[in-house]
Amino acid sequence: MKTNRYLLFFILSVLSFSSCSRKDEVQSEYEKMGLKNNISSINDKERYALKIYSNLETAFENYVTRSKEKYLYPDYYGGAFVDDKGDLVILVTDTSHQIKHNLMTYAKSPDISFEKCIYSFNELNELNKELSSYFSDQQLCEELTWEGSGIDVRKNCIIISLKDCSNFSIHRFKQRVMDSPMLKFEQIGExxxxxxxxxxxxxxxxxxxxxxxxxxxxxxxxxxxxxxxxxxxxxxxxxxxxxxxxxxxxxxxxxxxxxxxxxxxxxxxxxxxxxxxxxxxxxxxxxxxxxxxxxxxxxxxxxxxxxxxxxxxxxxxxxxxxxxxxxxxxxxxxxxxxxxxxxxxxxxxxxxxxxxxxxxxxxxxxxxxxxxxxxxxxxxxxxxxxxxxxxxxxxxxxxxxxxxxxxxxxxxxxxxxxxxxxxxxxxxxx
CATH class of the missing domain: 2.40.10.120 (Thrombin, subunit H)
Known part of the structure; x- marks a missing residue:
């Protein structure tokens, strides 16, 4: 029994040391890059956010499959953007402490904001790719007044651009192409x-x-x-x-x-x-x-x-x-x-x-x-x-x-x- 207690204490000590080491590793890189509190201008903050994101992207490349047509991210990753203040925001489908810690470790900085999202970036990419097969049909696009579509990372959706964005046209699009909760519609001209x-x-x-x-x-x-x-x-x-x-x-x-x-x-x-x-x-x-x-x-x-x-x-x-x-x-x-x-x-x-x-x-x-x-x-x-x-x-x-x-x-x-x-x-x- 005494031996088991010593073993448990040893395991917890190792886990605690490992957790602190990872946190220190994140913090040390953060300090090396310069504390955000000392950055005042939007341009400097954007440059700082880009450095953090570059670290994240490099880490992803070690774990994901990349080819000319496909780039698979972790399933919990919903995309990233720079907000109006110049700070990096990462969208995640899972806001658990472990997921956040993983992303901060990959980015080598704790200076990240997280927002909950519904769809992963992989899901949005796959649906957008499926839309491409329909978009190649010029006659269909002209009939639907469909001018384009793309991923809106901030809104965690795909925007469908229609010249005629009436309820009738949206309903017709959903019938002839697809209907998905990931799709949002907007009016556009030539x-x-x-x-x-x-x-x-x-x-x-x-x-x-x-x-x-x-x-x-x-x-x-x-x-x-x-x-x-x-x-x-x-x-x-x-x-x-x-x-x-x-x-x-x-x-x-x-x-x-x-x-x-x-x-x-x-x-x-x-x-x-x-x-x-x-x-x-x-x-x-x-x-x-x-x-x-x-x-x-x-x-x-x-x-x-x-x-x-x-x-x-x-x-x-x-x-x-x-x-x-x-x-x-x-x-x-x-x-x-x-x-x-x-x-x-x-x-x-x-x-x-x-x-x-x-x-x-x-x-x-x-x-x-x-x-x-x-x-x-x-x-x-x-x-x-x-x-x-x-x-x-x-x-x-x-x-x-x-x-x-x-x-x-x-x-x-x-x-x-x-x-x-x-x-x-x-x-x-x-």
């Missing part, structure tokens, strides 16, 4: 994809005092073609983030922009808003995939893609946010037409939309399955900003490239997904 088409007669040529060798992020490129009515025209877009890609055995330097501006491999584009200075050639385009992206290899003997945003001259880090860590972050878009920093906050993930646009090459009609949706908070993009660089207001890290907008919504292609789709090299070197 999304504007922000490429620019200007009849040549109306173009005023820019004058330059010197030849430009630096290619800044968000600056203009153009090419000529014909409008839908057959008129000669200039089509313009914006430079996104710089990138490198292998073409056979040759490493090429260039940039990523919107595919709906440059939908065909081999298209040659010119520098600036007009003129005859050859800039580069389209090497890869992704249509009907996760994003709306294309890679342009520049004439590297003449142009050097910088890490500098062209309007504000902000230096942009050659690193991007993981796709699933984006919700709630304050972001900036710099495009050639708006010519000012446009501010927004990321709201939705996994938004699938149909992109229909007349281009210099052809009329495009394709689906982008995993767009990011943000809400404008300062300014608004314009036609000509398609492909523009989008980066975080805090830390100036790459988010992706701009595609289009509707009312207060901005549609963005993720740099994380674009890098995978276009087989881009990590980082940047000369």
């Amino acid at each position: 999304i504007q994809w922000d490429s620019e088409c200007i009849p040549i007669d109306s173009v005023q040529l820019d004058t330059r005092s010197s030849f430009m060798y630096n290619l800044h992020l968000g600056s203009a490129y153009h090419l000529t073609g014909k409008t839908e009515s057959g008129e000669e025209a200039i089509f313009r877009g914006s430079v996104g983030f710089r990138a490198m890609r292998m073409n056979g055995l040759q490493l090429e330097h260039g940039f990523v922009t919107a595919a709906h501006c440059l939908p065909k491999i081999g298209m040659k584009i010119k520098y600036g808003r007009d003129g005859d200075l050859y800039l580069g050639v389209v090497r890869d385009v992704k249509l009907n995939t996760t994003s709306d992206v294309a890679f342009v290899a520049v004439d590297y003997t003449t142009y050097y893609p910088t890490n500098c945003a062209w309007v504000t001259k902000t230096p942009i880090a050659d690193s991007y946010l993981k796709y699933n860590s984006l919700v709630g972050y304050h972001i900036v878009t710099e495009g050639q037409k708006s010519a000012m920093p446009v501010l927004s906050i990321i709201a939705l993930l996994n938004q699938q939309v149909r992109i229909k646009q007349w281009t210099a090459a052809c009329n495009v009609n394709f689906i982008a399955k995993n767009m990011v949706v943000a809400t404008f908070t300062g300014g608004k993009t314009q036609e000509g900003d398609s492909g523009a660089i989008v980066y975080t207001e805090s830390g100036s890290r790459i988010v992706g490239v701009h595609s289009g907008q509707y009312n207060s919504n901005q549609y963005i292609s993720s740099a994380d997904l674009a890098t995978q789709e276009l087989l881009l090299r990590d980082g940047w070197y000369k």
Whole structure:
């Protein structure tokens, strides 16, 4: 009996020491990162929250199955976002002490808020994937006035965007597609994809005092073609983030922009808003995939893609946010037409939309399955900003490239997904 008591005491001591050690491990990392109480600005808090989430994501990668099409999280995990105060919030279906402790350990910080949710992120992802099979039917989408759908992490649901959001239309959608408590419906109009088409007669040529060798992020490129009515025209877009890609055995330097501006491999584009200075050639385009992206290899003997945003001259880090860590972050878009920093906050993930646009090459009609949706908070993009660089207001890290907008919504292609789709090299070197 005495031996059993000693054994029980020993076991409890080990468990207590283990628990304290884990807590100390979390606290020590927290202190190493800097106490939140000493952080005052929203930007600093968002940078801090991103660091915590990066730790969490790294831990998940050691425990989950990841492939090109699938990313399985723990069943209790409902997603994460940054709230209005800049703090990290994690949604969980199970709010037990052990689950919270596990997540704080993974994140290496106790500085996390938890909210109870009904559905796991895996469940939302699976249902959104099932919706994709219906969304590929263009005739069905037109009959239902179905413009898109995506995951709203904060509300723990999938938003279905309908042009006609009457009770009758919602009932018809539920009958012909599916009915699930995970679905919520919203009214939407025609999304504007922000490429620019200007009849040549109306173009005023820019004058330059010197030849430009630096290619800044968000600056203009153009090419000529014909409008839908057959008129000669200039089509313009914006430079996104710089990138490198292998073409056979040759490493090429260039940039990523919107595919709906440059939908065909081999298209040659010119520098600036007009003129005859050859800039580069389209090497890869992704249509009907996760994003709306294309890679342009520049004439590297003449142009050097910088890490500098062209309007504000902000230096942009050659690193991007993981796709699933984006919700709630304050972001900036710099495009050639708006010519000012446009501010927004990321709201939705996994938004699938149909992109229909007349281009210099052809009329495009394709689906982008995993767009990011943000809400404008300062300014608004314009036609000509398609492909523009989008980066975080805090830390100036790459988010992706701009595609289009509707009312207060901005549609963005993720740099994380674009890098995978276009087989881009990590980082940047000369």
